[in-house]
Amino acid sequence: MNKERTNTNRDNKVNEEVENGRGQADGATAKGGEDTLKIVNIMRVVDGCGNIVSEVRTERKFIDFDEMDLSSIEGASRTVSRMADPLIRASREASKGTMENMTSKASKKKLKEVALRKVQSELGTFTIPVDLQASRTLKPKEHIRSTWMEKTLLYLSTVDTYRVIPKVLEELMFTDEGEAISPSTLQGFLVSRGKGLYTKMKGDAMRTLEAAGYDPDDGSPLPQTAEGCVPREWDLEGKEEIISAAEGYNKGKKDTRERIKDLGRMADVESRDPDSSVKITIDGVLILKQKEHRGTPRKGGRAYHEIVNVHIRHGEYVHAIPAKCLDDAMAMLTSDLVRSGLMDRRLVFITDGQRSIATAIERNFGHIGYDHYIDWYHLRDTVYDAVRSDFVGTKDEKEGLARKICSMLWAGNPDDALEYITGIPDEKYRKGYMGRLTTYIENKKDKIPCFALRKLLGLHTSSNEVEMTNDEFVSTREKGKGMSWSHYGGLAIAAFKSLFYNETIDEYIEKGSLPVGFVRREAHIAAA
Secondary structure (H helix, E strand, C coil), X not given: CHHHHHHHHHHHHHHHHHHCCCCCCCCCXXXXXXXXXXXXXXXXXXXXXXXXXXXEEEEEECCCXXXXXXXXXXXXXXXXXXXXXHHHHHHHHHHHHHHHHHHHHHHHHHCCCEEEEEEEECCEEEEEEEEHHHHCCCCCCCXXXXXXXHHHHHHHHHHCCCCHHHHHHHHXXXXXXXXXXXXXXXHHHHHHHHHHHHHXXXXXXXXXXXXXXXXXXXXXXXXXHHCCCCCCCCCCCCHHHHHHHHHHHHCCCCCHHHCCCCCCCHHHCCCCCCCCEEEEEEEEEEEEECCCCCCCCCCCCCCEEEEEEEEEEEXXXXXXXXXXXXXXXXXXXXXXXXXXXXXXCEEEEEECCCHHHHHHHHHHHCCCXXXXXECHHHHHHHHHHHHHHHECCCHHHXXXXXXXXXXXXXCCCHHHHHHHHHCCCHHHXXXXXXXXXXXXXXXXXXXXXXXXXXXXXXXXXXXXXXXXXXXXXXXHHXXXXXXXXXXXXXXXXXXXXXXXXXXXXXXXXXXXXXXXXXXXXCCCCCCC
């Protein structure tokens, strides 16, 4: 103990002298004079009695006094950076040595057989002993990664390209030679972890669905679950408010086809109580399919993968789900509604009207009842596009015609719009185009609510939230010029994006669990 205390006192004196610019560190000489500087870093771990458990000493050249320029802001900025580099590297070197010492001591106390494996962490790359059997679950050259490193790599992989990320890490982490992660290693890591994540997402959903009496593959109710169910009817308060809003909207509108005709139109609105209903939007987004072999032409033109995203809003709280296909999306949606206790709320779907999505919604939720509306912007844009392509006339004439039809649809009067369109003279149609617009509106009219009334009452009229999810989870990262993807490569990015969005990434990385994460986010009601 006396020897240890003497060493401690001596090292404290050395540290104090080096910090104050006086004296010489161990092994130093007067060569070079007072302006030749170096960093002496002594890192110790001590126990509760003050005994030294680990001690690592590092030395690294520091910049000299004549290299320190404090005469200008620019010079001071450069000087700080030049000083920070060796200080950070010296600290990292001592920290890595301490990590190796401590893990070695711990393995001797706790493990019978060990293997040395490389670790990538916020401190850099170093070697630690791990249990031999655990080591055999890794590939020969596969590294262990700290949870911080894994989370950082996953986040960066969802926002930037595999070629850029290693360079960013090299700058931010002061990576030493040989520690850099290659783009191919990063890509393989993300795809592998993405497959594992998606497998768990599906597995958790299947177990929930089986226990609740639903088909684990697509989330549809089993016969015994659907038997005896009657679609729910909702008694809502506030009829006077609805009538007042409709009367205010109708003022000044001379054409009765553009008015809200049923003033107490309760069927098209849900309670403004945020706890009573759940808004669900579903949409798919395409990414370019990767060629089987680089440098070879595509056979049959371009091919695409689809990623289906689901966005759920319950009052101020939201949750998002990416999926490989529509059946997976519906299964995970049903599972998450069951797990979060929301199946007894009023379910309000807003989609672009795609038939396959409508069929899947009816299959999964027809036994309990739901509302399904078409997205206003999709409906409006379809009308404008059809008028431009199907009718003859000047630009202003077509604009007026499209505006007239949309004003009827906005008021929730698709039958009036159909009657108006069928009354247009045949000579106003381009040859072969008659009937296309009427067929579209006829097919969608059961999903056309009174948009005007919903807007007046502060209710959603569009699927903009899932459109923003498409952009955030997929498009901004995966639709760059020249980008193409394997299905799991594209899905991995969307899946990890959802964990960051739902704020469940820490639970997954640290505990391997996937709670249904609803996060508070402000709703954006799209304008008409």
